[in-house]
Amino acid sequence: MTKPHAEPPSKTVIITGGAGGGIGGGVSAVMAEAGWNIVIVDIDLEAGRGxxxxxxxxGLSAAFFGADITLPGCAEQAVSFANSQFGGVDALVNNAGIGLVKDIAEVSDEDYRRVFSVNIDAAYRFSRAVVRAMPASGGAIVNISSVHALATCPGYTVYAATKGAIDAFTRALAVDCGPRRIRVNCIHPGLVPSPQNRDLIGRFADDVDAWLNTYTLKKQLLANLPEARQVGELVRFFLGGAASAITGQSIAIDGGTSVMLYERGS
Ligand SMILES: NC(=O)c1ccc[n+]([C@@H]2O[C@H](COP(=O)([O-])OP(=O)(O)OC[C@H]3O[C@@H](n4cnc5c(N)ncnc54)[C@H](O)[C@@H]3O)[C@@H](O)[C@H]2O)c1
Structure with missing residues (x-):
């Protein structure tokens, strides 16, 4: 850990799942490059340390807290870690999330609980811990939801439910926290070609790149898939001063997927 970007005001953000090769890593890189102290909280010790x-x-300011965010007490420990490394916490990105693609008839209680515990329980606990620790001057939270909160496909019942919950949680938390000067906003990414997603696609498609190409042509208005760093730039906007009058809002970054009623070409 180094802290060369200590120009005032040096602010600190906790990013759950911030070691990921997809959105988490994109958010971590953008926020660190923007001069924030970042605390990456991730269960993947190798990726987090790396x-x-x-x-x-x-020359950027980053610290790693290796932990399973579903464990009770983890959020409070992460906040203490941020305090010890950087003297406080000003922002949170609830990014960590896991997927599940299974017909509802096949979903076990364990499947259901695992997805809810990462995607919702942990976001709730981390938000509560950070709200308790934020300075009187306030702070900001960004929740990473998904286009599956808006419309979905077969097999996504549980995942989509967690992402819809994150959307409603964002609005409710914004209402609760506005008087504390804490802003809360939400991002709905479309398909970002993260390692997690490529693995998922590889389970049903032989050629992942060809599948992604067809998806882009049919399911998006724009010819480019959203990139992890572009989600990071949106996070940076929401956490920064330019968004000081914005709270309780959700925005999609999905190449137009969520506004289409029909596939392109049909
Ligand atoms: N990638 C996409 O296309 C996409 C689209 C819409 C929404 N999202 C959402 O964006 C977020 C990031 O997804 P991504 O696919 O880019 O992954 P990512 O690259 O951000 O990786 C997720 C990280 O979360 C960590 N993690 C998982 N479970 C954990 C746990 N219990 N404790 C601590 N860390 C844990 C993993 O180790 C991994 O490093 C998720 O909430 C996902 O639902 C992703």
């Missing part, structure tokens, strides 16, 4: 060391080598 990314925080890589950012430190670039």
């Amino acid at each position: 990314l925080s060391e890589q950012l430190a080598r670039q």
